[in-house]
Amino acid sequence: MQCSYFDAGRCTSCTLMGTPYAAQLAGKEEHARAVLGSHGPAEWLPAVASRESGYRNKAKMVVGGTVTAPTLGILDAAGRGVDLRECGIIAPGIRAAFGALTAFVTTAGLTPYDVPARRGELKNLVVTESPDGQLMVRFVLRSREALPRVRKHLPALLADLPQVAVVSVNLLPEHKAVVEGEEEVVLTEQQTLTMRLGGIALHLRPQGFFQTNTEVAAALYAQAGRWVEEVAPSSVWDLYCGVGGFALHAARPGRTVTGIETSAHAVAAAERSRTEVGLADVRFLAGDATAFALDAGTVPDLVVVNPPRRGIGPRLAQWLEDSGVRHVLYSSCNVTSLARDLAAMPSLVAVRGQVLDMFPQTPHSEVLLQLTRR
Numbered sequence: 001m002q003c004s005y006f007d008a009g010r011c012t013s014c015t016l017m018g019t020p021y022a023a024q025l026a027g028k029e030e031h032a033r034a035v036l037g038s039h040g041p042a043e044w045l046p047a048v049a050s051r052e053s054g055y056r057n058k059a060k061m062v063v064g065g066t067v068t069a070p071t072l073g074i075l076d077a078a079g080r081g082v083d084l085r086e087c088g089i090i091a092p093g094i095r096a097a098f099g100a101l102t103a104f105v106t107t108a109g110l111t112p113y114d115v116p117a118r119r120g121e122l123k124n125l126v127v128t129e130s131p132d133g134q135l136m137v138r139f140v141l142r143s144r145e146a147l148p149r150v151r152k153h154l155p156a157l158l159a160d161l162p163q164v165a166v167v168s169v170n171l172l173p174e175h176k177a178v179v180e181g182e183e184e185v186v187l188t189e190q191q192t193l194t195m196r197l198g199g200i201a202l203h204l205r206p207q208g209f210f211q212t213n214t215e216v217a218a219a220l221y222a223q224a225g226r227w228v229e230e231v232a233p234s235s236v237w238d239l240y241c242g243v244g245g246f247a248l249h250a251a252r253p254g255r256t257v258t259g260i261e262t263s264a265h266a267v268a269a270a271e272r273s274r275t276e277v278g279l280a281d282v283r284f285l286a287g288d289a290t291a292f293a294l295d296a297g298t299v300p301d302l303v304v305v306n307p308p309r310r311g312i313g314p315r316l317a318q319w320l321e322d323s324g325v326r327h328v329l330y331s332s333c334n335v336t337s338l339a340r341d342l343a344a345m346p347s348l349v350a351v352r353g354q355v356l357d358m359f360p361q362t363p364h365s366e367v368l369l370q371l372t373r374r
């Protein structure tokens, strides 16, 4: 894939831009093998390729420029807006909405936040697309000052972009280089975006986590589901479950499945999916994954872990090592922390693995491993 922003040096975040895709994929497999070393699996399944462009279901655009000519993209070294609205890795359905969204910025008078001057209101625009083509649009604002104007002009925006299902304002009062703050005000009746994967409707709230690449996420849950089926466990834990992707794909009548996640909102969303699917033996609990495992007093037949980049950490790894659990599926977006965690669980041996290319044009990927007790 070629990118004019990359070629012009305007944006260099996709560090593999210009590298042929087959070489990117082979490089990611090689990297995973090299970093995992002796902890790696005996067998690697063929890597799951992604579409090379338009794969990102979520765009986080920093807003710069002026209220009459806003930029959507990043900030340069001087803190001025660089427009990247044609970014080729963003889903086409999101890119197609940028025109109407920038027009809305002007109509609603949402002055872009000027980082060097610490003035202005609109910091970021975050847009997520569902597999059905619906959009969730979030305006990250410095204060509530512009909130009444967003509300006032919202009906016109929804008429312009009928595919927009959820609109919210996120408040980020601090002068910090982060995407969003803690407070979210949802302005539409619909509070969540429906992410339909593998026949299951997952419900994503504005601040919730969702895998970046919808098609590859579907492949990830399906592969994990197949490996769970082979083991045929009667009890499963899905630790770091988010809105329940792994848990709901692993659920079967008569199998108890427990999902654990710190975000109470994500747990509520997962519970909703569970009710809709009509699964009686699945439950989701809000809490820390490690604390849950240490306090549970029982050991399931199979544990799925899908932690943030930092990995599961030494305490949960030690618990898994000592617990006697026979099967673990570890889905990781960071092979370095994965290798560290595996080293702490020598009794759990990686038998199969697969690289799933969640992030083409970048060096990142997802690695799914099946571990079995020796």
Ligand SMILES: C[S@@+](CC[C@H](N)C(=O)[O-])C[C@H]1O[C@@H](n2cnc3c(N)ncnc32)[C@H](O)[C@@H]1O
Residues within 6 Å of the ligand: 209, 210, 211, 239, 240, 241, 242, 243, 244, 245, 246, 260, 261, 262, 263, 266, 287, 288, 289, 290, 306, 307, 308, 309
């Ligand atoms: C990589 S995401 C995976 C989410 C989910 N498995 C999925 O497929 O969408 C990691 C999740 O772990 C949650 N999390 C972070 N720290 C946690 C902890 N200590 N205990 C439980 N969940 C945690 C985050 O809120 C996030 O939803």
